[in-house]
Amino acid sequence: MDCHIEIFHEGQWLEAAHASFSDVVRNGFRPNDCVFEYDLPYAFGDAPAPVSLVIPVDADRHVRKTWPTFLYDLVPQGNGRRFLLDHLKLPDAQASDLPLLCAGAFNPIGRLRIREAVHYYEQHVERHELAADGFTFDELLARSPDFYEMMMVHGMLAAGGTGVQGVAPKYLLTRGHDGKWHPDAALPDDQAQRHYIIKRPRGPSDADRKVLRNEARYMEVARRFGIRSFDIPVLHADMLFIPRFDRRARDGRVQRFHQESVASIAGLAGFGTQADQFELVNAIRSVVDVPLAETIEFIRRDVLNLAMRNTDNHARNTAVQTVDGVTRLTPLFDFAPMYLDPEGITRSARWYHPDSRKELKNWSDILVQLSLPDQERAQVVEALVRFGEQLTTLSGCMREVGVDNDIVDFVTPSIEAQRTQLLALR
Structure with a gap:
């Protein structure tokens, strides 16, 4: 089984590397189960950036006993993981990480993605009719029936639920120049004004809501004490709006860091x-x-x-x-x-x-x-x-x-x- 790793560079996605895995996986990954190498045209291109800060770009073929660990940053977790496990009819086990990677890592945090996951998402879009007009802020807060349907059923992929890790339910949404909110993967870069992670309470308890309610306040304290911070999140109802710092939208283009x-x-x-x-x-x-x-x-x-x-x-x-x-x-x-x-x-x-x-x-x-x-x-x-x-x-x-x-x-x-x-x- 192969996965092709793409990197966003100068406004376009380039194939940067690929990893090959054995077709038979038992109890995780066996010795020599992964072969990693950079794509040669990419490696010999113009100042290629590494896909991981600890894996320099070279032209060698690397036989590894374990995964390159940066791939774990791309494996869906939390609600996105559960959503995909159900779609793929897989158990929640280590051996499922590879198919999850190849289905869910089409729009992760950062500037990498997996080509196989992009294809999976495109097939998903063809099967389901996704809202194309976006949602107003009030519709977002009210979680209207259309919004809820898109987020929890058809739109988990488009909303990036598989692309951001952690237990708390999270969506990747983009505010467009039209003032509406769109599933991140569904909005072209030239229409994007700002990117957000929307976080909801980890569970239904008062304690879960209390943690979320105080997160923005904790972040403000850290900022006042000189900790490196970005724009402070804002809580609306039970949704915490967190501006993303892995992207910058400017002049009709999006930079991915x-x-x-x-x-x-x-x-x-x-x-x-x-x-x-x-x-x-x-x-x-x-x-x-x-x-x-x-x-x-x-x-x-x-x-x-x-x-x-x-x-x-x-x-x-x-x-x-x-x-x-x-x-x-x-x-x-x-x-x-x-x-x-x-x-x-x-x-x-x-x-x-x-x-x-x-x-x-x-x-x-x-x-x-x-x-x-x-x-x-x-x-x-x-x-x-x-x-x-x-x-x-x-x-x-x-x-x-x-x-x-x-x-x-x-x-x-x-x-x-x-x-x-x-x-x-x-």
């Missing part, structure tokens, strides 16, 4: 994998343009995760992107009071001592183990001490932006614990 999870860069296969934060930092530093700045950014984000109890810190909730030739961490995303989630989400990425494998929870111990030049380590310490001083105002800032009072009360002890640790670094 390379975006890749830290899990992919660190070589973590599959989903739900426990990650080592030290390995994630090293992976980030190996691909970004300014390693010191991104190390500080990554650690400051983790301080806020711990202080504000955002426990959903898996390695696909952090990504890097390349914009205007600069590679660095993306703006923050999926930052919310996830300790409230009814499923009991715990931190899946932790700081493990490189030798003992014991989890480290004190920043003084963590900083000693970071693989940094001494001068950089001193600069990291200085930045974190300053951040600790900022944390004095964190609870007040949360109240000021409207975070629910009971959430602020609950996280205040963890804020103080982080502040104390950082100030002790002096």
Whole structure:
């Protein structure tokens, strides 16, 4: 079974690489089950960009024991995964990842897609009559019968439900120049004004709604504390409108930026994998343009995760992107009071001592183990001490932006614990 990987470059889709898999897959993927190679015309073209920041463009044929990990960024998850599993009559198992990739990765986040998935989507459109006129904002909020039918039945593919990962129901919608909202894949680039992810509560409980209601407020707090941010999401009813930063619509054209999870860069296969934060930092530093700045950014984000109890810190909730030739961490995303989630989400990425494998929870111990030049380590310490001083105002800032009072009360002890640790670094 083959999948052909296409990349968006200079306004067009180009075949960049392909991966070949054995027709027989048992218990996942066997040794030598994947052969990966760049398309030769692409490899010898004009300054070709890699499909992954850790897979340089070359003309070699690579026989691999595992998938290239960037492909996992393209495999549908959440509602989109369930939708496709039902369509394909497949069990929810690791062996289904490949057919899901070849059916659902036609319009993912970033600038890659799978050609076989594009064909699957085109066949899907031929089978179903999709609304072509778009929806007004009021129709979107009201989730009119036509809108609901398109989103949940015919339009899951067009709305990109298969192209964005995570458990919470999400749609990829585009606001057109006509002022209406369209399924992302259904609107030509020259008609696009802005691209959004629309997120709904993970489940039906009050806690699920509370998490979603406070996500935009958490994002505003992070922005005020100097964390790299994009335009702050806006909540309308039970729908959170998140402006996308992997695309830029301008002058009738759409730019698609390379975006890749830290899990992919660190070589973590599959989903739900426990990650080592030290390995994630090293992976980030190996691909970004300014390693010191991104190390500080990554650690400051983790301080806020711990202080504000955002426990959903898996390695696909952090990504890097390349914009205007600069590679660095993306703006923050999926930052919310996830300790409230009814499923009991715990931190899946932790700081493990490189030798003992014991989890480290004190920043003084963590900083000693970071693989940094001494001068950089001193600069990291200085930045974190300053951040600790900022944390004095964190609870007040949360109240000021409207975070629910009971959430602020609950996280205040963890804020103080982080502040104390950082100030002790002096």
